Amino acid sequence: AQSVAQPEDQVNVAEGNPLTVKCTYSVSGNPYLFWYVQYPNRGLQFLLKYITGDNLVKGSYGFEAEFNKSQTSFHLKKPSALVSDSALYFCAVRDPASGGSYIPTFGRGTSLIVHP
Amino acid sequence: DSGVTQTPKHLITATGQRVTLRCSPRSGDLSVYWYQQSLDQGLQFLIQYYNGEERAKGNILERFSAQQFPDLHSELNLSSLELGDSALYFCASTGGANNEQFFGPGTRLTVL
Numbered sequence: 001a002q003s004v005a006q007p008e009d010q011v012n013v014a015e016g017n018p019l020t021v022k023c024t025y026s027v028s029g030n031p032y033l034f035w036y037v038q039y040p041n042r043g044l045q046f047l048l049k050y051i052t053g054d055n056l057v058k059g060s061y062g063f064e065a066e067f068n069k070s071q072t073s074f075h076l077k078k079p080s081a082l083v084s085d086s087a088l089y090f091c092a093v094r095d096p097a098s099g100g101s102y103i104p105t106f107g108r109g110t111s112l113i114v115h116p
Numbered sequence: 117d118s119g120v121t122q123t124p125k126h127l128i129t130a131t132g133q134r135v136t137l138r139c140s141p142r143s144g145d146l147s148v149y150w151y152q153q154s155l156d157q158g159l160q161f162l163i164q165y166y167n168g169e170e171r172a173k174g175n176i177l178e179r180f181s182a183q184q185f186p187d188l189h190s191e192l193n194l195s196s197l198e199l200g201d202s203a204l205y206f207c208a209s210t211g212g213a214n215n216e217q218f219f220g221p222g223t224r225l226t227v228l
Binding site: 046049 | 164206208216
């Protein structure tokens with residue numbers, strides 16, 4: 001079974017400061033990990049993914065995420081937050097051993113609020 | 117723009133009614149996934165179709181059903197609607213190098 005947890009419902013950060021949105025996961029094998037962003041009244045947009053290789057993954061809009069196998073974490077980061085980054089962020093995990101259905105499990109989402 | 121289209125954008129109906137939501141995947145994608153997003157339940161996977169066949173089932177109620185047609189568009193049918201069915205319904209298709217999901221803009225269903 002696969003699961004993902006986003007321990008914070010909301011993260012507040014001042015514009016220009018670094019931001020971190022936390023995600024931890026549980027899978028039986030090596031995980032495929034994803035981050036998505038959802039702006040108000042929009043669908044989820046893919047930000048970045050980790051499949052294998054370098055633990056630091058770079059994605060869209062200046063976001064990056066760090067895979068930490070020992071801590072089973074995949075935290076989303078950005079060095080300098082923008083007000084326009086304010087949105088709902090979802091972490092997702094898929095166990096590649098789950099076969100051909102490719103069903104990821106999504107976290108409950110973290111609302112990021114960047115204050116001017 | 118993800119390339120996944122959904123209609124209608126908004127739907128307002130009454131309890132006990134039946135509605136149909138429509139989704140067209142990205143060109144070339146064979147899989148369609150349906151999700152329900154509500155404030156209290158988060159993003160819940162409902163059902164997946166692949167090239168016309170049901171592939172996986174999640175937390176889908178018996179009052180809900182779906183199908184995928186030969187042109188690969190999919191419809192989600194919701195019947196005997198209840199107030200609690202009010203939610204955003206998303207469909208997604210998979211593609212890219214590692215099968216990331218591309219989401220449509222969603223249909224907001226309001227049951228009065």
